[in-house]
Amino acid sequence: MFSQRHGFTPAQDVLQLEGMTDALRVAIWNAFHLALFASSFEGNSADSVMGNAAFATWAVHLQQPADRRPRTIGEMSRVLNKVIMEVEWFRVYDLIEFVHARLPDHVQERFGEMLNTFLSNERSGYRLVAGEVAPVTAPEELHSIDAAAQSSASEASGHIQKALRLFSDRADPDYANSVKESISAVESACQHVLGQKVTAGDGLKKLKEALELHPALAEGFSKLYGFTSDAGGVRHASRPESAPVGEAEARYFLVTCSAFVNYLLVKHLESAAGLP
Numbered sequence: 001m002f003s004q005r006h007g008f009t010p011a012q013d014v015l016q017l018e019g020m021t022d023a024l025r026v027a028i029w030n031a032f033h034l035a036l037f038a039s040s041f042e043g044n045s046a047d048s049v050m051g052n053a054a055f056a057t058w059a060v061h062l063q064q065p066a067d068r069r070p071r072t073i074g075e076m077s078r079v080l081n082k083v084i085m086e087v088e089w090f091r092v093y094d095l096i097e098f099v100h101a102r103l104p105d106h107v108q109e110r111f112g113e114m115l116n117t118f119l120s121n122e123r124s125g126y127r128l129v130a131g132e133v134a135p136v137t138a139p140e141e142l143h144s145i146d147a148a149a150q151s152s153a154s155e156a157s158g159h160i161q162k163a164l165r166l167f168s169d170r171a172d173p174d175y176a177n178s179v180k181e182s183i184s185a186v187e188s189a190c191q192h193v194l195g196q197k198v199t200a201g202d203g204l205k206k207l208k209e210a211l212e213l214h215p216a217l218a219e220g221f222s223k224l225y226g227f228t229s230d231a232g233g234v235r236h237a238s239r240p241e242s243a244p245v246g247e248a249e250a251r252y253f254l255v256t257c258s259a260f261v262n263y264l265l266v267k268h269l270e271s272a273a274g275l276p
């Protein structure tokens with residue numbers, strides 16, 4: 001989208017950690033519907049599918065009168081839909097944890113797997129892990145991406161913006177090229193600092209001396225750069241033995257490369273100012 005392509009939408013909004021879009025709410029509702037309600041007949045008892053979760057959700061979590069609780073799957077479905085679509089975003093995750101913990105085992109597993117698929121598709125910053133909704137991206141990491149996307153090194157910031165856009169495309173995410181753009185941002189940052197055209201590999205070697213980078217730090221990032229040569233379709237054509245590139249790898253490189261771009265630019269400013 002235009003706002004993401006030109007860096008007007010912060011990573012905080014793209015990788016949803018402190019909010020919830022309508023699309024994410026609908027996706028969460030779809031997980032509830034498909035896992036708990038879709039295979040049930042309208043007239044079935046809510047307890048027959050949700051077990052103790054039906055009554056507990058109504059009376060304990062939602063704090064509603066026990067004698068007015070929904071009796072059928074259809075009634076319970078409408079109640080949960082209204083809650084998911086209208087309450088504050090963090091209350092939705094409270095509901096997920098509460099319901100999941102009280103579902104019958106066979107329903108609990110199906111619900112958890114389906115929910116995490118939808119959360120991933122909509123780029124939620126959370127997943128259901130061991131019964132708890134846990135962040136998969138910390139706020140500090142999102143701030144790092146935002147800083148790199150708006151940095152003074154325009155080419156580097158452009159690569160980070162593109163990496164974020166490719167990663168967060170809900171219709172057709174391109175993880176391999178997102179990694180490529182992330183590592184290209186480091187290459188551009190190296191060129192910005194050194195004032196010359198270099199690859200990320202050569203640039204890191206030169207920056208180790210120019211900015212007095214710790215050898216282990218420079219070597220560690222050089223190995224990450226080496227990974228992109230072997231990873232499927234990142235810097236070279238994909239081969240059968242290539243390391244696969246999925247959401248986890250793309251997220252890791254986006255966060256790590258953003259942080260490293262920021263680090264190089266700060267070190268460059270400190271060096272120019274004569275700071276130790």
